[in-house]
Amino acid sequence: MKWHVVCKQFSNFTVISKYSFPFSVAAKMNRGRIISLHPECVDVNEPRSDGFVSKLAEAVSSLKAGNVIALPTDTIYGIAGLAQNSEAVNQIYHIKNRDLSNPIAVCVGRIQDVYKWSKVTISESLLSELLPGPVTVVLRRGEELNPDLNPGVSLVGIRIPDHTFVRACALSCNEPLVLTSANLSTTPSTVAIQEFQHLWPKLDLIFDGGTLPKTEKQRLGSTVVDLSVPGKYRVIRKGSAYENTMNKLMHHKLEEIVTEQNSR
Template identity: 30%
Template sequence: MTSGQFVSNCTADAMARAAQSLKSGSLIAFPTETVYGLGADATNPEAVAWIYEVKGRPADHPLIVHVADMQDIAQWSDEIPDYAIALARAFWPGPMTLILKRSSLAQDFITGGQETVGLRVPNHVIALALLSEFKKIGGKGIAAPSANRFGHVSPTTAQAVGDELSQYLAQDDLILDGGPSQVGVESTIIDCTTQSPKILRPGAITEEMIEEVTKLDLSYDASEIRVSGSLENHYSPSAQVVLDEIPSQGDGFIASIEIPTPDGVIRLASPANNEDFARVLYAALRSADEQSLSRVVVKQPSGDDISVAIRDRLLRASRGR
């Protein structure tokens, strides 16, 4: 396939054209605050199938549906608990995905054959403009996993999307350039199908934040719901990712700014705090591959904030693809 088209000047007219492209069955890679997504009309089975083909994604791996505002979730779910509404009011637009019982609108090709659907309102001006324009022409939502090959490192810039996917995209597919993602790791996924919420994938919305809003203790019961990024090995560069070891000569190294770089080691990132760590992590892992490094050593951040999500992604990355 010939590569998709880059769109860097994301004007209102460009957003309207992109929405029409979605409606006609094309794919649109677009920025969110977390990572870049690869979007299709969530009600179009052929377009969604094209996402799976471009990504090389297993067919039973569900997609997250992005909607323009929280009122839109009612058409995707028939059963929305009060605590899910409280979470949506508190954190949308934002880096949080709610797993709810699906309505008839959410078909098997979106849910991976499950009776649940993942929903999110992203917090990025371009994503929201695209969703708004799509809604104006009758669009119900945009299905969008991360815009990378399955199991690889998620992209946080349009250039990273193009580098990885341009050879797979069709002529009419688009890549919208909205600058680097500001959160840098994927959304918190919360199971809202039981009496109390359960985190299925950690992100910037933390356990403490969820409990404060819902006034409920989180559930830790086992869940059989499949969600994005839940496989044991995921988010992996070609380089081997090694955690909390002393780097050797020629290794790449990612560690907070106060940790010095040993002689002969290639510094990939020196984040100033945990939020900065999340923001630069994926770009640093991609840089290791660009430099053909065979090993990357990461000194993991501590804490119970977004560092929980960082450690989750690093553990999966360390297991390879």
């Protein structure tokens, strides 16, 4: 039986909204398949194009099957799986050889979803200034979030990349994606799929968006800031958007949480 996809338009995105998936063992035989997102193949800024829709359908089909995929973001290449799928979460830790005690962030497609999966302590105005963009906001986790994701950790990092394809994937899955850098833990982040070729056999699909900007700043990934305490902030990682993020936090009169580390 073939699976079918019914598409609808939502906030400038094509959202894959209905599935009939007879996922078989055969689906696992094409692991590491590369799908081009190059401009000549699909315009990622035109989500209503046939090319975009077909490639989005492949990504969502794979994610819904519990697989892990690689895709470009607005900073570096990342690997993603469904955050509500414990097997997918475990796969990502295994693929990256990541310490299980090291929390992992999630990605959503729109501001409203941040409220669903976390407890927001800042104004919607500030949240909308920070996201979408190269910023991960750390908030208290919501009750609906998978308990196997960062067990025992009361906070969760949430990101909305400023990248049409990634956001459309999250929207179409209608749940958060675990999204982390496409590299082994403690090794440099990647800006081209060839840089993580050693991971290809462990991934179901690799979406090739070409070489991303190669600046050292870009390779820093997103700026990570803890906003779980009302009126306060704490920078966890400076990342690629540090100065811009600090300007926005100060404009909204948030105060930095002073710790022994950042007071030196």
